Amino acid sequence: MSDTSPGRLVLLRHGETQWSREGRHTGITDVPLTDVGRSRARAGGQRLTELAIDPVLVLSSDLRRARDTAEIAGLTARVDPDLREWDYGAYEGRSTADIRQESGTDWDVFRDGVVPGTTPGETVEEVAARASRVPARVRPPTERGDVVPVGHGHTSRIPATVWLRTSPRLAAQLTLDPARLSVLGHHREDPCIVSWNC
DSSP, X not given: OOSOOSOOXXXXXXXXXXXXXXXXOOSSSOOOBOHHXXXXXXXXXXXXXXXXXXXXXXXXXXXXXXXXHHHHTTOOOEEOGGXXXXXXXXXXXXXXXXXXXXXXXXXXHHHHOOOOSSSOOOOHHHHHHHHTHHHHHHHHHHTTSOXXXXXXXXXXXXXXXXXXXXXXXXXXXXXXXXXXXEXXXXXXXXXXXXXXXX
């Protein structure tokens, strides 16, 4: 299998939710899209059309905000639980500022992880292991064309690092806003970012 496939990996993050607007870590809680989130999901679908992206495969997290984003964007998606967002454990629903104030540190999820709560939470290594299965699975379909995974903030950025053959922790330096697209492809043999957060 060639690394110079004609297809691209086109990451689409779900639209805005109340929690994402408030800067709260939204992992496995199934928070619905806001009206703004629904409107931006439609705009995401229009950007796919403008970029001439006609996917051969669309995958979506099993969480409602991602499934709804795919549908509103005009995509028919197959559910892929590996695209589910990070399980934040006791930090679910809390902002980074609140966690830092409580811990008295400059807490960062990629460096410091989470603590158990009503769920055990996940380490960055666990999230990376799960999310990295997505690029591996979609390589064969990219031989035929573009693949669009519809997911979340962290579990869209981490597969990007896998595509780029770099550390999952690089995802901390990549911003992906709600309902935005990032296009990954190849420059000659090298995996590359074609466009990011557009």
